Amino acid sequence: xxxxxxxxxxxxxxxxxxxxxxxxxxxxxxxxxxxxxxxxxxxxxxxxxxxxxxxxxxxxxxxxxxxxxxxxxxxxxxxxxxxxxxxxxxxxxxxxxxxxxxxxxxxxxxxxxxxxxxxxxxxxxxxxxxxxxxxxxxxxxxxxxxxxxxxxxxxxxxxxxx
Numbered sequence: 001x002x003x004x005x006x007x008x009x010x011x012x013x014x015x016x017x018x019x020x021x022x023x024x025x026x027x028x029x030x031x032x033x034x035x036x037x038x039x040x041x042x043x044x045x046x047x048x049x050x051x052x053x054x055x056x057x058x059x060x061x062x063x064x065x066x067x068x069x070x071x072x073x074x075x076x077x078x079x080x081x082x083x084x085x086x087x088x089x090x091x092x093x094x095x096x097x098x099x100x101x102x103x104x105x106x107x108x109x110x111x112x113x114x115x116x117x118x119x120x121x122x123x124x125x126x127x128x129x130x131x132x133x134x135x136x137x138x139x140x141x142x143x144x145x146x147x148x149x150x151x152x153x154x155x156x157x158x159x160x161x162x
Contacts, residue, residue, distance in 0.1 A: 009119065010116070010119045010120060013115065013116075013119040014115075014116060014119070018067070022070075024065060024066060024110075025066055025067065025070035025074070028065070028066060028070075028074065029070075029074055034062060034066070034071070034074040034075045035074060035075065035077075035078055037058065037062075037075075038058075038075040038078035038079050039078050041054055041055065041058060041079070041082070042078060042079065042081070042082035046086075047086075048086045048087065048088055049147070051082065051083070051086050051088075052088070052096065052147065055079065055096075055100070056100050056103075056143060058075075059071060059075075059097070059100045059101060059103075059104050060100065060103055060104050060107055062075070062104065063101065063103070063104020063105060063107050063110070063111065064104070064107050064108065064109060064110055064111070065110055066110065067105075067110070067112050068101040068102070068104065068105050068112065071101060071104065072097065072101060076097075089150065089154055091153065091154055091157045092146065092150050092153045092154055095146060095153045096143065096146065099139055099142055099143050099146070100139075100143065102139060103136055103139045103140065103143075106129075106132045106135060106136055107129075107136070108125065108129045111129070113132075114128050114129055114132065117132070
């Protein structure tokens with residue numbers, strides 16, 4: 001009985017967060033803010049490293065206000081041509097985006113995964129944000145690692161493609 005109630009409570013909390021995020025996504029999409037910011041970044045004519053650094057910061061900041069799938073859907077149509085023009089491997093970029101969006105999911109105030117953890121642990125959101133900070137920096141390290149050694153990401157797909 002307790003497990004059922006706990007699961008129901010957690011599910012309802014997640015549903016309410018998704019409803020709020022959906023409303024915020026709709027509002028952001030309506031005013032076009034993510035698209036305009038992505039167009040601005042695309043127009044900066046940055047080097048590949050600078051472009052990826054700016055995109056990482058862009059997605060982490062955007063993650064403070066939107067859920068992960070919304071960030072990708074609202075910005076990828078504008079960002080992808082810029083990434084292709086910079087000569088960045090698209091398979092590598094896909095893994096980069098997954099890591100960066102997951103980083104964004106543990107940044108307050110909207111970090112979706114923080115609220116899931118809060119529902120599971122019943123701790124304050126500030127405490128949860130503080131204890132997830134090392135994981136954020138581990139993900140930053142993972143992004144640096146795949147930048148320094150792109151073969152980590154591309155070796156298997158390249159081998160499969162011939």
